[in-house]
Amino acid sequence: MSGHKLANPYVAATFSHNQTAMKKALINCQAATLLVLQWSKGLFALCLVMLGLLWHAAVLAQTDAAGRVMFVVGKASKHTLNGPEQEITKDMIVRQGDKLVTAADAYVYTRMADGALLVVRPASTLSIDLWRYDAVKPEQSQIKYTLHNGLSRYVSGRGSQAAKDQFRFNTPLAAIGVRGTDFTVWSQPEVTEVAVRAGGVVMSAFGSNCQKEALGPCEGRSATELFASSGPGFLQLKSGEKQPQLIPLNGKVGPDQNSPALINEPSAKEDKSGSATNGMLALKIENRVEKMAAQLNAEAVTQMQAAQVVPVPPPLAVWGRWGGLATNAERDQIVANLLNGREVAAINSYYILASKPGMQTTLPETGTGNFKLTEHDGIVINPQTGKAESTRVLDGSLRIDFGKQRFQTDLKLEALGQMLQIGAAGKVEPGGILRSDLFVSPTTVQGLVGGEGAGQASYIYRQPGTNGLDISGATHWNR
Numbered sequence: 001m002s003g004h005k006l007a008n009p010y011v012a013a014t015f016s017h018n019q020t021a022m023k024k025a026l027i028n029c030q031a032a033t034l035l036v037l038q039w040s041k042g043l044f045a046l047c048l049v050m051l052g053l054l055w056h057a058a059v060l061a062q063t064d065a066a067g068r069v070m071f072v073v074g075k076a077s078k079h080t081l082n083g084p085e086q087e088i089t090k091d092m093i094v095r096q097g098d099k100l101v102t103a104a105d106a107y108v109y110t111r112m113a114d115g116a117l118l119v120v121r122p123a124s125t126l127s128i129d130l131w132r133y134d135a136v137k138p139e140q141s142q143i144k145y146t147l148h149n150g151l152s153r154y155v156s157g158r159g160s161q162a163a164k165d166q167f168r169f170n171t172p173l174a175a176i177g178v179r180g181t182d183f184t185v186w187s188q189p190e191v192t193e194v195a196v197r198a199g200g201v202v203m204s205a206f207g208s209n210c211q212k213e214a215l216g217p218c219e220g221r222s223a224t225e226l227f228a229s230s231g232p233g234f235l236q237l238k239s240g241e242k243q244p245q246l247i248p249l250n251g252k253v254g255p256d257q258n259s260p261a262l263i264n265e266p267s268a269k270e271d272k273s274g275s276a277t278n279g280m281l282a283l284k285i286e287n288r289v290e291k292m293a294a295q296l297n298a299e300a301v302t303q304m305q306a307a308q309v310v311p312v313p314p315p316l317a318v319w320g321r322w323g324g325l326a327t328n329a330e331r332d333q334i335v336a337n338l339l340n341g342r343e344v345a346a347i348n349s350y351y352i353l354a355s356k357p358g359m360q361t362t363l364p365e366t367g368t369g370n371f372k373l374t375e376h377d378g379i380v381i382n383p384q385t386g387k388a389e390s391t392r393v394l395d396g397s398l399r400i401d402f403g404k405q406r407f408q409t410d411l412k413l414e415a416l417g418q419m420l421q422i423g424a425a426g427k428v429e430p431g432g433i434l435r436s437d438l439f440v441s442p443t444t445v446q447g448l449v450g451g452e453g454a455g456q457a458s459y460i461y462r463q464p465g466t467n468g469l470d471i472s473g474a475t476h477w478n479r
Contacts, residue, residue, distance in 0.1 A: 126146065175210050374477060444461065
């Protein structure tokens with residue numbers, strides 16, 4: 001090691017510091033063990049564990065690594081800035097600039113150099129945007145991730161705990177800062193959701209006072225906090241909204257339900273003693289992550305592979321609300337996010353529906369399909385104020401006759417204290433395109449049906465002029 005020169009001065013200093021610390025730790029542990037050998041045979045073993053943690057940090061510093069993959073299940077890949085795509089394997093090193101991509105059946109668990117746990121669940125893409133961890137002065141660390149899509153869980157380490165003002169977890173819609181230790185993020189083009197297991201987070205919509213490129217939490221009127229002590233619920237930010245909303249569970253699907261954890265994935269517990277210093281808290285977090293890695297054993301993974309993992313099909317289409325927003329920049333950003341690798345499937349004055357090329361499949365030539373409404377987002381333009389207000393769906397139905405190539409759909413909505421009925425009928429055109437009958441249906445519907453076994457459908461709708469109300473929205477359906 002003495003003949004190997006470290007090119008990065010910061011890394012060299014960190015490694016040198018860790019080497020010195022390891023030598024001192026070993027000498028002190030040996031002396032202490034001799035003094036108390038009669039009553040503590042396990043002390044030297046404990047010291048060796050501490051020495052191992054220091055050595056782990058030194059190795060990571062030497063290689064300029066952000067973290068190491070503890071294990072991976074399913075097919076996942078790492079995309080580097082300048083190198084070829086690589087299949088993710090156990091013990092693989094991840095660095096700043098890497099992008100981790102998981103297939104529909106894959107999980108990746110990574111132990112970061114500061115002791116944090118980073119989990120990427122199925123059908124997800126996450127980037128390590130910035131990784132500057134200072135093991136000597138963790139309060140000077142700078143850490144940033146972006147979850148482009150899918151679901152990720154993060155348990156804070158020394159760096160993010162000591163430098164909360166220099167930590168950021170982004171999605172295409174939101175900035176997330178830490179107040180505590182353990183949270184889960186779900187990201188789709190039209191929505192971001194965050195749940196907290198321990199500690200807390202602060203979440204904000206991007207805007208003039210909250211830039212994507214910045215570090216640290218965004219504060220102010222556009223920010224919403226959530227703490228584990230607040231009770232069951234999660235934060236939700238939809239495309240076009242100015243501030244995240246607190247959503248009580250009440251039977252609603254939260255972030256974790258969109259992509260469940262592996263069997264026996266443990267939960268971090270918050271230290272409420274109030275006596276822990278930053279250093280002690282970081283050490284507790286690191287030890288907790290070590291226990292997580294031990295609990296996620298091969299038996300649990302085998303069980304998950306054999307019985308629990310059911311590949312989640314990618315959504316047929318995604319939507320975003322672009323009309324009725326305050327600025328052209330906001331509209332442009334939403335459209336850019338939606339059309340990243342997708343093409344426009346339908347558009348009206350308020351919503352865009354986008355799909356990946358080739359997502360549609362051959363449709364059945366006979367039979368009918370009754371679809372269940374799984375997601376809805378809608379607005380109504382208040383005729384008195386001219387502003388968009390949210391609608392709430394009470395019931396919905398979609399029936400497709402594949403033999404006759406026809407569909408019928410109905411929605412029952414509540415808005416502005418009124419009960420509203422939305423209905424349309426139309427054709428199923430080649431390629432699975434849904435299009436309502438012109439001049440016949442009071443509501444204009446545009447969308448798609450497809451996916452495996454023609455089991456998914458998505459559409460946007462607009463019904464202008466009903467009781468003086470302009471109503472529009474977007475829906476997802478499954479058979």
